[in-house]
Amino acid sequence: MAPYHIRQYQERDHKRVLDLFSSGMAEHVPAAFRHMLTLPHTLLLLLGVPIAIALGSGSWPLATVCSLLTLLGLRLRVWLSWRNFVATCLCKDMADITKSYLNARGSCFWVAESGGQVVGTVAALPVKDPPVGRKQLELFRLSVSSQHRGQGIAKALVRTVLQFARDQGYSDVVLETTIVQYSAVALYQAMGFQKTGQYYVSIPMRLEGLSILHFTHSLPFTVEPEM
Structure with a gap:
């Protein structure tokens, strides 16, 4: 296991941080698509379209092609949603990380470095x-x-935020993540975060079943020992 250390973000990290963020977000597209396929209205669409076409045209091959095209369209819709989210972030807070996270008191941006390369990130802002x-x-x-x-x-990055919050006198650390970011949800719950809300930010996200989960970790707390 290669050693790592956590430090404050520096301007020379910018490109690597953006690449890490973009690639990490892209990993959630398959999970979001699979989740969408489990929704009742999606299943109804995937069954209803080929049946309607087959009954109307009398051609099951045509119905099959249309069904595949519907699947591809749904997959494209999910991919576009995540791509647009990433693009928005890259144009907003991630465009100038120093300005967004390091110029104000009570906020910060950290990176985890291993072998001279940035391999992890986390940030925090006052609510x-x-x-x-x-x-x-x-x-x-x-x-x-x-x-x-x-x-x-x-886990070490999250601990860094929690300790920072204690040192700065915060009463809570809060965060939001999507329902399909399963490993992140498991991590937060294992570290004492409690789910305190769930909502949809838009109608398209509701149609995709992509709800936002809100978590809260109340302070003070005892930092768990390193394993």
Whole structure:
């Protein structure tokens, strides 16, 4: 297992961080597509289109082709959703990470480095309108290179945010992730985050069944020992 260390982001990391973020997001497209295929309205569409075409045209081969085209169209729709999300992030906070995360007090962006290469990222920003009486920090951009998973890097990055929140006097660390980011959801729950909400940000995402999960970790807490 190669050693790694966590440090604050530097400008020279920018290209690698963007590549890591983009590739990490792209990995969720197959899971999102499979999830979409389990939805009742998707199944109805996939069954109804070929049956209607077969009954109307009397051609089952044509119906089969149309069914395949429908599948391809759905797969393209999911891919476009994730691509647009990544493009939006790259044009907003990820365009200037120093400005977005390092120029204000109470926020930060960290990278995990191994063998001289950035292999993981995580960021945190204060929540602008927290509940009354709470001071909340939101965790963003957690990502670990696929070649460096299973080494505890993601857990170490989350611990870094939690410790930072304690040091800065925050009462909670919150985050949001999609329902299909299964490994991330499992990680957060294992580290004491509690699911505190679930919603859809748009009608297209509702049609795709891609809900957003909101998690909260209340502080203070005891940092679990390194394994």
